[in-house]
Amino acid sequence: MSISDLYGSGEHLRNLGHFASIVHLAAVDGAINAEEQIALERFARKLNISEDEFKKVLENPAIFPIHPNNTYQGRLERLYDLFTIIFSDHQIDDEEIYLLKRYVIGLGFSSVLAETIIKRSIQIFSGKINFEDYQYLVDKK
Numbered sequence: 505m506s507i508s509d510l511y512g513s514g515e516h517l518r519n520l521g522h523f524a525s526i527v528h529l530a531a532v533d534g535a536i537n538a539e540e541q542i543a544l545e546r547f548a549r550k551l552n553i554s555e556d557e558f559k560k561v562l563e564n565p566a567i568f569p570i571h572p573n574n575t576y577q578g579r580l581e582r583l584y585d586l587f588t589i590i591f592s593d594h595q596i597d598d599e600e601i602y603l604l605k606r607y608v609i610g611l612g613f614s615s616v617l618a619e620t621i622i623k624r625s626i627q628i629f630s631g632k633i634n635f636e637d638y639q640y641l642v643d644k645k
Contacts, residue, residue: 518572524566
């Protein structure tokens with residue numbers, strides 16, 4: 505048995521930590537609802553999380569460490585996933601914002617940039633963007 509069999513690949517460990525963060529955020533406002541469960545199952549497939557790993561993460565997501573992505577785009581993709589699960593119930597609460605800030609900083613963003621990214625992402629995901637941003641998104645090719 506090789507070491508990678510024992511510990512998994514680096515990419516898989518990053519995906520497992522990311523998935524655990526998603527589960528943690530989904531559960532922070534109480535029980536995971538049906539929409540969140542569907543989204544979690546989709547993310548598990550996307551991230552190649554096994555059924556056993558899925559169950560372990562659901563039992564205690566806090567034991568899995570965050571493994572930051574090396575690229576800015578990769579880190580934004582991770583944040584996009586998180587905002588997708590948070591807004592699956594069409595709202596965001598203070599506990600979710602608190603955990604998001606910790607996660608964004610854990611990904612390697614400064615505290616100031618974390619707040620800016622979170623504020624901007626909430627505007628985008630809640631549909632409260634200004635006209636200039638709307639126009640930019642519509643005109644983007």
